[in-house]
Amino acid sequence: MARPAVCARAWACVLLLAWVPAAWPKTLPQRQTLAPMLEQVLPAVVNIVTRTRVRVQAHPLLDDPFFRRFFDLPEPERESLSVGSGVIVDAKHGYIVTNHHVIDNADVITVTLRDQRRIQAKVVGTDPEADVAVLQIKAKDLKAIPLGDSDTLRVGDFVVAIGSPFGLGQTVTYGIVSALGRSGLGIEGYENFIQTDASINPGNSGGPLLTTDGMLVGINAAIVGPSGGNIGIGFAIPSNMVKAIMEQLIRHGEVRRGQLGVLIQDLTPELARAFGLKGTEGAVIARVLPGSAAEKAGIQQGDVVVEANGHPIRSGADLRNAIGLVRAGEPIRLEIVRDGRRKTIQARVGDPNRAKAAGEQLSPKLAGALLGPIPARHPLHGRVEGVAILEVKRGSPAWQAGLRAGDVIVSANRRPVARVSDLRKALHNTDTTSLLLHVLRGQEAFYVVIE
Incomplete structure (x- = not known):
């Protein structure tokens, strides 16, 4: 009866030997890790601390300049700290890229490197529209991260x-x-x-x-x-x-964006069928403003832009971004579809600064206001035609009339206005001494009468 037990133990040994690998590998496979890459790039990532002096709300009596001067009171202020990050992109010149909102309104900008060196940075330029800022520091032994595509x-x-x-x-x-x-x-x-x-x-x-x-x-x-x-x-x-x-x-030191002078919209499936197009990628030119760079280049209402400077255009936002990256006065090459045929159009974007005007140049009733095209950040940009109030000086005639920064004037004396030149004509070609403005503010629309 011992024989079956011996056989059982023998089979167990065979199974155990079959499970044990014949030989362990001499070297284990290298573990996957990002550590080598991070060791190269971390010295180029910086910490940014900004200090901003903020005026503190005080008692109205303390805001009286005569009272403050009489008692020699300092301005009520407090210091605000903000923390962000940045990346060195040019080690030779010490250029750092960060967000505009990280350093906006900062009085002092301090950059801390990975080796704990603290260096004050200067602002080279900022672009609030895209939230990009470039700083510069003077330091040795900097490392930069290469820009990818x-x-x-x-x-x-x-x-x-x-x-x-x-x-x-x-x-x-x-x-x-x-x-x-x-x-x-x-x-x-x-x-x-x-x-x-x-x-x-x-x-x-x-x-x-x-x-x-x-x-x-x-x-x-x-x-x-x-x-x-x-x-x-x-x-x-x-x-x-x-x-x-x-x-x-x-x-x-700044981004001077050009302006093509068109209203655009996305190419929906319904519009694509109406235009006889197979796909739905592109931006439709809804309107071409008279006298604009687009009109001079031969762009027409109903054109569908499918490419800008060699980059595909999939939506109206793509076209806005493509135009926004072109400096005023520089050319832009557009591929459009018109009547089912592709066509290349070369346009030179206009300078929007030329379209701005001080209110007193148009009428004494608008003194203190700066007027111009609707900015890209404005919620009504591309949705309505009008002239934007870019700035208003407190206490000026424009301020006292109720106009505020961000307002959009869509008509003057019952004449529609799309540009400052339209507003100028509407103000001068009238027999009345009063000024009637139709204004959009947020979700509201109202009239302003300035006597």
Whole structure:
């Protein structure tokens, strides 16, 4: 009866030997990690701290300049601190790219490098419309992150976000590209965001969005969340947009955007069928303003723009962004579809600054106001035709008449106005001494009579 037991033990030994590998590998496979890439790029990511003096609301008596002068009282102020991030893109010249909102209105900007050096930075230029700013520091042994081509990104690509969330210092998060070309969010005037689920929190603004091989493809700009925290929806400005803006800021200190002089809309499936087009990618020219750069170039109402300077146009936002990256006076090449045929049109964008005018140049009743085209950040931009009130001096005739910055004048003395020149004609070609303005403000519309 011992024989079956011996056989059982023998079979157990055979099974055990069969399970044990013949030989362990001499070297284990190298673990997958981002550490080598991060060691190269982290020295180029900086922490930005801004100090801003904010006037404190005081008792009305203390606001009286005579009272303050008599008692020699200092201005009631407090210091406000703000924290953000930035990325060195040019080590030789010390250029740093960040968000405009990170350094907006700052009195002192301090940059902290990874080696804990603290250096005061100067502002080279800012672009509030796209939320991009360029700073410069003077320091040795700087490292920069190379700019990548954001147009090569695909949904699903892995990306890395770096910044200083909640002032914690350099923090790295990892995720994927969730979507491309996000626009219409109302966050910036020009929107073409990369959406990612890599954790982006307050303090990450201005930090880099990188590919896994360390190329800069975006600047972290905004998040969407119920309480300002991360819920996996973050947005970054594409590096190609940042590069175009950065070059203008470094060269000119500002971005002077051109104006084509058209109203545009998306190409819907219904419009595509009406125009006899197969696809729905493109921007429809809804109207061409008289005397504009578009009219001079031969662009017509009903044209469908499908390409600008070699880049495909998928929506009206794409065309707005493409025009917004062209400096005033420079050419832009448009591919359009007209009557089912493709055509190339070369246009030279106009200078919108020439379309601005001080209110007193138009009428003494508008003194103190600066008027011009509706800005890209304005919620009515591209939706209505009119003249925007860009600035109003407090206490001026325009202010006393009830006009405020952001108002849009759509008619004057019952004549529609689309440009400052239209407003000038409407004011001068009238027999009445009073001025009747139809004004849009937010969701409201009302008339203003100025005697």
